[in-house]
Amino acid sequence: MCGRQGEVGRAGIPKQETNAKQKADVKSNKGFGKNRKMSDIIEKLKTTQNAEDDEILRLLNTDEFDEELRIAADETKKSVYGDKVFIRGLIEFTNYCKNNCYYCGIRGGNTNADRYRLSKEEILECCAEGYKLGYRTFVLQGGEDLTYSDDDICDIVQSIKSLYPDAAVTLSIGEKEKESYRRYKEAGADRYLLRHETASEEHYQKLHPSELSLEKRKECLWNLKELGYQVGAGFMVGSPYQEPEHILADLRFLQELRPDMIGIGPFIPHKDTPFADFPAGDYKLTLRILSVIRLMFPYVLLPATTALGTISPNGREEGLRHGANVVMPNLSPVRFREKYSLYDNKICTGEEAAECKACLEMRVKKAGYRIVTDRGDVRR
Ligand code: 5AD
Ligand code: FES
Numbered sequence: 001m002c003g004r005q006g007e008v009g010r011a012g013i014p015k016q017e018t019n020a021k022q023k024a025d026v027k028s029n030k031g032f033g034k035n036r037k038m039s040d041i042i043e044k045l046k047t048t049q050n051a052e053d054d055e056i057l058r059l060l061n062t063d064e065f066d067e068e069l070r071i072a073a074d075e076t077k078k079s080v081y082g083d084k085v086f087i088r089g090l091i092e093f094t095n096y097c098k099n100n101c102y103y104c105g106i107r108g109g110n111t112n113a114d115r116y117r118l119s120k121e122e123i124l125e126c127c128a129e130g131y132k133l134g135y136r137t138f139v140l141q142g143g144e145d146l147t148y149s150d151d152d153i154c155d156i157v158q159s160i161k162s163l164y165p166d167a168a169v170t171l172s173i174g175e176k177e178k179e180s181y182r183r184y185k186e187a188g189a190d191r192y193l194l195r196h197e198t199a200s201e202e203h204y205q206k207l208h209p210s211e212l213s214l215e216k217r218k219e220c221l222w223n224l225k226e227l228g229y230q231v232g233a234g235f236m237v238g239s240p241y242q243e244p245e246h247i248l249a250d251l252r253f254l255q256e257l258r259p260d261m262i263g264i265g266p267f268i269p270h271k272d273t274p275f276a277d278f279p280a281g282d283y284k285l286t287l288r289i290l291s292v293i294r295l296m297f298p299y300v301l302l303p304a305t306t307a308l309g310t311i312s313p314n315g316r317e318e319g320l321r322h323g324a325n326v327v328m329p330n331l332s333p334v335r336f337r338e339k340y341s342l343y344d345n346k347i348c349t350g351e352e353a354a355e356c357k358a359c360l361e362m363r364v365k366k367a368g369y370r371i372v373t374d375r376g377d378v379r380r
Contacts, residue, residue: 038065045295046072050255053248059292060244063284066291073291073323076298081325085369086301086376087360088170089135089331089353091126092340093118097143099174100209101197103239105270105341106143112272114339117147118332120156124163126331129353131164134373138164139193139328141172148173150180154187161188168375170232175216178223185227192224193232195263198239198246199253206241221257230378232261232301237289238281239267247289251296260378261326262293262300265307268343283312287322294323299380301326310347316360317367326376327364329356 041055042065051059059065094117095106106113118126127138138160142148148156157169171184172193181192196217198204204214224231235250236242254262266281286308293302303326304319312318316327330337330348337349348356364371 038062039068042069042072042295045292046076049296049298056248056251056292057244060247060285060288063288066284066288069288069291069295070322073294074321076294077323077325080298080379083369084325084372084376085320085364086137086326087135087357087371087373088137088139088303088326088328088376089126089130089133090139090141090328091118091123091130092141092330092332092336093123094142094145094148095336095340096145096147098146099144099212101212102207102209102274103236103267103270103343105273105343107273108143110272113341116336116339117145118336120152120159122333123156124159126333126353127160127164127167130331131167133354133357135331136164136166136373136375137168137170137191138331139170139172141193142174144174150176150183153180154183157184157187157189166375168377172232175220178227181220181223181227181229185229189229191230191232191261193234193261193263194220194224195232195234195236196221196250196253196257197235198242199235199249200246203239203241203243203246207239218253221259225257225259230260231257232263233257233259234261234263236265236267236281236307237286238279240275240278242267251292254293254297258297260299260301262297262302263305264289264293264302265305266311268307268310268345270341270343280311283308283315286311287318290319290322290324299378301376301378303328306330306347307343310343310345314363317363320364320367320369325369327360327371329353329360331356 041051041059045051096115097106097108100107100109160169168190169188170191170193171189197207201214221233266286268280269276269278302324304316304324308315308319331353334352361371
């Protein structure tokens with residue numbers, strides 16, 4: 001509470017002086033009571049990368065301090081990465097999936113999905129195009145499609161690495177045995193993205209059928225870490241049944257895992273899923289969480305996601321202004337783009353790779369940053 005009028009000033013300071021100081025403090029966002037405490041929490045997050053549960057929940061539950069939070073996150077990001085934004089060329093190489101996550105448009109049970117797979121040659125063509133455009137990371141993402149054997153994946157990874165030894169290969173192909181992860185790593189894969197989706201067991205069960213478990217998900221993430229991958233975890237903001245306490249649990253899990261990359265985007269409904277009628281995740285909350293994550297994990301590679309750009313026209317620029325430092329333009333052949341439909345109205349489905357990159361370059365510049373073309377490894 002900002003000092004009650006007509007009472008004795010704080011710590012013996014005469015009342016008039018208190019009020020004048022209060023006004024100045026409120027202006028500089030260092031006010032008394034609630035204001036000051038919230039500023040203290042932001043400062044504490046920034047300097048210690050941590051805060052108490054109730055402090056984080058308070059920060060998540062109000063939009064009053066968003067600008068202060070954003071500025072702190074931007075400063076932290078700049079102190080580690082300067083104004084650099086890293087680009088990853090995303091190749092969505094299969095939309096077949098054996099799983100049935102309730103939120104995902106390419107779930108195996110969606111009989112309306114028009115399925116496709118890219119051959120090794122098609123994948124390499126995407127890489128060639130991407131390499132010419134300056135990409136030095138290729139992200140191979142797909143549903144859990146068992147048509148590609150471990151040998152196939154290793155062969156694809158090996159081919160990319162031998163053609164482009166200065167590029168990093170990131171895999172994002174779901175849950176596999178540790179032995180498979182080991183083989184991909186030996187074939188040259190550098191990084192692996194596997195969002196944990198939610199760190200609360202009970203919430204996990206609401207988002208997935210019973211064959212999938214948080215325990216297995218976490219085990220995969222720990223295996224990937226142990227094998228020496230740069231690992232990415234993450235979750236959707238505003239997924240059905242998500243409560244602030246779940247987000248807190250996500251942050252605590254991320255503190256435990258210490259991933260190199262964290263993927264955060266709003267949930268967006270897809271018409272052919274059991275969650276078709278749920279609302280999309282909140283835009284401002286997503287930005288706020290990006291800022292909190294930047295403060296808690298200063299070193300992390302944090303993408304401004306396509307989902308964020310889908311719920312708001314300037315979402316990706318704002319993501320960058322709120323602490324993100326990665327963008328992932330699409331390198332998949334345009335004829336397949338619309339088919340990789342995780343959620344409705346996904347952006348960037350019509351543009352060729354070069355157009356996508358030019359568009360993002362312009363957006364990144366507009367947000368006040370600079371795209372660089374190195375591999376963009378994590379800086380611990
Ligand atoms: N809305 C937003 N993100 C989604 N994902 C899957 N379905 C949706 C959706 N409907 C995210 C998941 C997954 C990543 C590849 O895309 O978090 O891990
Ligand atoms: Fe494919 Fe979830 S629907 S992994």
